[in-house]
Structure formats: structure tokens, C-alpha cells
Amino acid sequence: MRRVAVIGAGNIGEALLSGLVKSGFDPEKIIATNRSPERSAELRERYGVRTTSDNHEAVQNCDVVFLCVKPAGLLDVIEEVSEGFADSDDTPVLVSMAAGVTLAAMDEAVASAGAPIARVMPNTPMLVGKGVLAVAYGRFVEDEQREAVEELLAAAGEVVVVQESQMDAVTAVSGSGPAYFFLVTEAMVDAAVSLGLPRDLAQRLATTTAAGAGAMLDDADNPVDLRAKVSSPAGTTARAIRELEESGLRGAFYRAMEACARRSAELGE
Template sequence: MTTVAIIGGGKIGEALLAGLVAGGVHPHDIRVANRRAERGRELSNRYGVKVFTDSAEAVWHADVVFLCVKPHHIVGVLEDIRDTIDSNDQETSVVSLAAGITLRAMEEALSAGTPIARVMPNTPMLVRKGVCALTPGRHLGAEQEAQIIKLLQMVGVVVPVAEKHLDAVTAVAGSSPAYMYLVVEAMIDSGIALGLDYATSRQLVEGSLAGAMAMLQETGQSPAELRANVSSPAGTTIAALRSLEESGVRGAFFRATDACAKRSREIGQQMQ
């Protein structure tokens, strides 16, 4: 039995919570700390978990603590829970899911030797389709890392990465669901502009994108190969692709991900 504490009941915290419960972790083994008691009651009613307003109380005897608060709150929360973690009978692993906050900053806020890790998640954890990039700290043992990976695999796939790449991970995975939703929204609206009603346009767009992603994952072919297979010479698809290229779609994504990674680095620097 693994006892899990989740500090922060916002979007990421709830996505992790929902995924763990769906993945088989008993609600009684999950503790959630949230500053707003009303939000805590909401999560308790929805998932049957234990809720607290005090972070230190939530991590008492926890095996793994997931920090799902905003980056600028991470260090303060670590300082709040440090003494409780030191007093626990078992060694407690602490995992930050915040962008930009380095392992070094976490180590400085905790007692020496505390096992820690950084994870960059994304919100599809809510439906167990998340992507979590994991960077272990130097004091995280193999068994503790395996325990964290086992929990995260309940909410999606886990990809090990070096800490130096986490800003890039934030740009291409952590924030990317928002890019996809924007693209989907634009495609639905374009269908409406062409005369379709909203429901029909949404059904067509969602179904097409789900099918495209399934082909990408199941065929093993590259995106370029699959795109070429749809693009007949002088056909309708190539006409659309030409328009997208002329509009600078590739450049827009390069600029967007660069801006995201840059902002992640800035957050980390501000916390030092």
C-alpha cells in the first residue's frame, strides 16, 4: 500500500488525483491539501479522498508527495512540510510538478538527503492519457524512482529526461494540449464558416484528429510520410497545405514553443 499526498487541488492536482483513482489507487490512500476548504470538500465528494487545508498534516506518513501548486509557491510549501517529512517513519519522496523550479532549489528548501524528483506533466492525466517527463534528484533511490514511475504510469506514459531538457519538455508536452485545443477550435470554426453546423463540424474534426493520431502511433510511419500519403498531386489536400505553409504555420509553432521554453527558464531564474 502506497500513501500519496497531493499538495494543490487545482487543474493539475485534480488531473493527477482522478488518474490515480481510475488507475486503482484507493481513495483512502490519497490525501489532498488545498488552501480553500470549499475546494477540498468538492474533491472529497467527487473522489472520496481525505482532504486537508494544512500541507504539513497531509504529508504525515505519506510515501510520495506530489507538489501541484504554482511555481512561485513551491519553495514555501517545501519549507512548510520539511519538518513533517523529516519526522516520518518512512523516507518520503517529494515530486514537483511545477515548471521552472530546479532540483537545486528544491534541495535547498528541504533537509539534506531528502529524495526528490521533478516531473513535467500535462492535463490529459485526467483521462489517463497524460505524458510525464521525469527527472530524478541525486538522492532518489532506484526503488523510490520505480514507485513514482508506477504511480505516474497510471495516468499516462512516463519519459525519463535530463533536467536541462525540462524547459523544452514544458514547451512541447506540458503546454501543448492548449495548442492542440486552439487548432481544434480553429478547425471547427472553419467548418462552420463553410456552412456546417457546430455539432457536425466538431464531430468531424475530433474524429479526424483522433484517427490521425491513432495512425501515427500504430503504423510507425513518420508524420511526413503520413502527410505525403494524403497529398495527391494537384489535389485538395496539397492546396490546403500550401496555404498553411504560406501562412507560416511551422514558424508559428517554432516561435510558440521557444516562447514557452523561455518563460519556463525565466520562472526558474526568478525562484533562485
Template sequence: MTRIAVIGGGRIGEALVAGLLESGRASKDLVVAEPTAVRSELLGERFGVRVTDSVADAAMGADVVVIAVKPQHVDGVLTDLAKAELGDALDQVVVSLAAGIPIARFEAKLPAGFPVVRVMPNTPMLVGQGMSAIAPGRYARPEQLQLVTEMLESVGQVVTVAESQMDAVTAVSGSGPAYFFLVVEAMIDASVSLGLTRDVATRLVTQTMLGSAALLDESGQSAVELRAAVTSPGGTTAAALRELERGALRSAFHEALHAAKSRSAEVGGTAD
């Protein structure tokens, strides 16, 4: 069995561990590196996996080393990984879930020719509904990319993109849940202003979003087609959509995603 080391026991690291176990991975094949004692104890008790405070200890002997830490902690992790003598005993691959950090930064600090796969996940992986985009480094082989794909499919869906598209992916699916939650928040507030209780408004909006997403996913129709099917000429939906268009909703999303892409490039040092 593939042995997987998860470096970082935060929410994303925990979600990956939970998904891997749910998909049938044995707890003995997983190890987590987490320096915070309280968090370490919680993960060990909740999932029955080995948890260590040493990055080098976790990575030693692992087939896949997943770096699931905040971007500012990546360099420290790479320094610690150097102590693990990566690549000496096994054909290992490093998988980065750290937002904005380019593959070249990992390849420069890891042993020459070391395979790296960059991933942009999102928070719905916490409930097994994540969207992950993966980009292979220069030395990652097809079978390693497939291994990473299968690992991430335990917590959602996966697409493969060129690394040059990662800033755009970050703007769309990486930050996307926040846009969705903002729309939900706005709809709930507006519903309350119509006289509904917040509990009822929350239930109405949440289920409407869930049902609409399922319909879009399963119907085979485009968002344009489904929107048109709900919009009768001169009806209530048409009146509402007219106000949203008047409020420049499309333009706001266009500017928002471009801003997110630009910021992602700045963080990763890839901005023009």
C-alpha cells in the same frame, strides 16, 4: 501499500487522485491537502479520500509527497513541509508538478540529501491521457524513480529526461495542448466559413484529430509518411498544404516553441 500525499487539490491534483484510484489504489492510501473549503469538500465526497487543510498533516507518514500547486505557492508549501519532519520516519520522496521550478530549489529547502523528482505533466492527464516527463534529483534512487513512474502511468504515459531538458519539454508537451486547441479552433472557424454549422464542424474536426492521433500512434509510420499518404499530387490536400506552407506554419511553430522554452527558463531562473 505506498501512501501518497497530494499537496494541492486543483485540476492536476484531482486528475492524479482520480487516476490513482482508477488504477486500483485504495482511497485510504491517499490524502489531499487543500485549503479551500468548497474544493476540499468536493474532493472528499467525490473520491472518498481524506482531505486536510494542513500540508504538514498530509505529508506526515507519506511515502510520496506530490506538490501539485502553482509555482508561486511552492515556497509556502516547502515552509509548511518543514513542520512535517520529512524523512524522519520513512524513506520519503518529494515529487514536484510545479512548472518551471528547478530541483535545486527544493533540495535547498528540504532536509539534506532528500530525494526529489521533478515532473512536467500536461492537462490531458485529466482524461487519463497525459504525457509526463520526469527528471530525478541528485538523491533520488532508481527504485524511487520507478515508483514515481508507475504512479504517473495511472494518468497517461511517462518519459525520463535530464533536468536540463525540462524547459524544452515544457515547450513541447506542457504547453502543447494549447497549440492543439488553437489549431482545432482555427479549423472549426474555417469550417463554419465554408457553410457548415458549428456543431457539425466541431464534430468533424474533433474526430479527425482523434483518429489522426490514433493512426500516428498505432500505425508505426511517421507523421511525414502519413501526411504524404493523404496528399495526392495536384489534389485538394496538396492545395491546402501549399497555403499552410505559404503562411509559414513550420516557422511559426519553430518560433513558438523556442519562445515557450525561453519563458520556461525565465520562470525557473535558469535562463542564460
């Protein structure tokens, strides 16, 4: 069984740990790093994984290293952990879970030439095993290593392979996308309260509706057909949809997602 290191076991790192352990991966083959001794003890108790505060120690003899750190600190961590690979024939795959930082930038930060690297854009639903994890590979990643990375990522959700040139757009859709749905649900709750419903009831109705709609989308070919089926001619839903369209909802999403993609590109500069 492969050995895995998770560098920076915060929310995303823990989601990956949780998914791996739940999928049957041996926790003794996983080592996680965190700066807080209390947090490390919590992870050991909760998942049975090994922990350390030493990133260099964590990556020794590992096959795949997941870098779950903030974009600003990613290149420093890559430089740190890759120092021990220079004289090794078994360089692990370095998998970044940070937004914006390009494969080229990571390649330059690696201490040894020709290291296999990959870049992943995750999203927060991986915390409940329903994530979307888009992965782009560097040129030195071999087929067997790709299979290993995708198998491991699948423990936290659905894995899609993309070109790196698509990653900023992916960030705008799935990376930041959950927040859009949260905002729409929040707006529905507030609107329901303005119509006279108690807030607790409004929240229950809106959140349960969102969950049900998501489940239907998961089984459908496209959202257009689903919307058409619930929109009776001259009915209540059709009237509401017309109001949303005339209020510029579709244009607002175009602008918001374009702004998100631009910001993702800026983070990589």
C-alpha cells in the same frame, strides 16, 4: 501499499487522484489537501480519499508527496512540508508538478539535507488519462523510489524520464502542446464556418477529425508517413498543405515553441 499525499488538489491534483483510484490504488492510502472545505468534501465523496487543509499533517507517514501547486508558491510549500522530515529516517520523495522551478531551487528549500526530490512536467490530457508526464530526478532519489514515482504517475498517462536540462524544451512540446492543437482545431472550425458550414457541424467535424488523427499518431512510427498517405499527388490535401507551408506554419511553430521554452526558463529564475 505506499501512502501518497497530493498537496493542492486542483485540476492537476485531481487528475492524479482520479487516475490512481481508477488504477486500483486504495483511496484510504491517499490524502489530499485543499484550502476549501467544500472542495475537500467533494473530493472525499468523489474518490473516497482522505482530506485535510493542513499540508504538514498530510505528509506525515507518506512515501510520495505530489506538490500540485502554482510555481510561485512551490518553494514555500516545500519549506513548510519538509520541516517535519529533519529528524526522520524515512523522508518521502517530494515530486513537484509545477513548471519552471528547478531541482536546485527545490533542494535549497528543503529543510533537511539530502531529501529525495523530483520534477515533473505534466499536461492537461492527464485529466482524461492520456497525459504525458516527463520526470527528472534529483541526485538523492534511489532506484526503488524512482520506480514508485513512475508507477504512480503512470496512472494518469505515459511517463518519460528526461534530463532536467531538457525540461524547458519538454514544456514547449508536451506541457503547452495541447493548447496548440486546440488552437488549430479552433481555426479549422472558423474556416469551415467561412466556407458555409453551420458552426455545430464544423465543430463536430473538426474535433472528431482531431481525435481520429491523434489515435492514428499513437499507432504510427512518425507523422511524416501519415501525412504522405493522405496527400495524393496534385490532390486537395497537397494543395492545402502547400498553402499552410507557404503561410509560414512551420516557422510559426519554431518561434512559438522557442518562446515557450524561454518563458519556462524565466519561471525558474
